[in-house]
Amino acid sequence: MEVASLLASAKAAYDIAKGINALKNEVDRNQAVSKILEVLIAVQTEALSLQEKHSLLTTKIQELEKECDRLKDWQAEKERYELKEIAPGLFARIEKGLVDNLQSAHKFCATCFEQNSKALLQQEKIQVGTRLSLTCHRCKSTVIFDSYLKNSDQSEQKLDSIAENIIKRFFDTGRDLSANDIAPAVSVSIGVGQYYFDILIDRKFIVQSTGSDPPEYSLTAKGRAYVIESMNS
Numbered sequence: 001m002e003v004a005s006l007l008a009s010a011k012a013a014y015d016i017a018k019g020i021n022a023l024k025n026e027v028d029r030n031q032a033v034s035k036i037l038e039v040l041i042a043v044q045t046e047a048l049s050l051q052e053k054h055s056l057l058t059t060k061i062q063e064l065e066k067e068c069d070r071l072k073d074w075q076a077e078k079e080r081y082e083l084k085e086i087a088p089g090l091f092a093r094i095e096k097g098l099v100d101n102l103q104s105a106h107k108f109c110a111t112c113f114e115q116n117s118k119a120l121l122q123q124e125k126i127q128v129g130t131r132l133s134l135t136c137h138r139c140k141s142t143v144i145f146d147s148y149l150k151n152s153d154q155s156e157q158k159l160d161s162i163a164e165n166i167i168k169r170f171f172d173t174g175r176d177l178s179a180n181d182i183a184p185a186v187s188v189s190i191g192v193g194q195y196y197f198d199i200l201i202d203r204k205f206i207v208q209s210t211g212s213d214p215p216e217y218s219l220t221a222k223g224r225a226y227v228i229e230s231m232n233s
């Protein structure tokens with residue numbers, strides 16, 4: 001649009017200039033010249049504004065290219081961090097495979113991480129050192145908690161309600177059970193039941209009984225202890 005009007009103005013100036021020779025008197029010629037100057041000034045103004053727009057767009061493109069590169073780098077960077085429970089119910093992003101304890105590890109705000117930003121959580125001790133707080137200065141969130149999970153605590157986490165129902169079932173019936181026995185009793189599909197069996201086996205709460213087909217499992221001493229402890233808590 002602007003380029004078109006700029007060309008139109010330039011053509012108008014050209015047309016006037018072409019007609020100058022045909023003009024007989026001084027006054028007409030002077031008028032034509034001043035008209036040409038007027039149009040040329042308009043052309044110049046228009047050209048400057050176009051140039052300004054062009055440079056704004058160039059800057060914008062450069063910014064977008066930079067942002068695009070940043071997001072590509074971020075994608076790779078992101079892979080290096082995992083979402084980890086650092087205190088009961090509290091999650092942060094931590095570098096994968098970090099063996100250091102959670103207290104000293106660099107922890108990044110999980111919320112900001114989802115917004116493609118790596119914001120370090122600042123730890124403070126509050127109330128005369130009895131509790132801890134972590135603050136994200138980017139999203140201004142603060143969480144207060146008693147202590148970090150120890151690395152070994154993570155495998156000692158509380159089971160979810162379905163897994164607990166399953167393990168209680170073992171406890172209550174006091175006999176060997178298969179996933180097929182249990183899944184309908186706790187209202188889950190066989191596949192989901194098997195998934196929970198895998199978790200319970202992994203935690204050594206149940207163990208496969210020898211020679212059973214389909215495989216049946218029994219509660220271990222550790223599993224029994226868990227049920228008792230979870231009833232008390």
Ligand SMILES: [Zn+2]
Binds near residue numbers: 110112136140
């Ligand atoms: Zn944050």
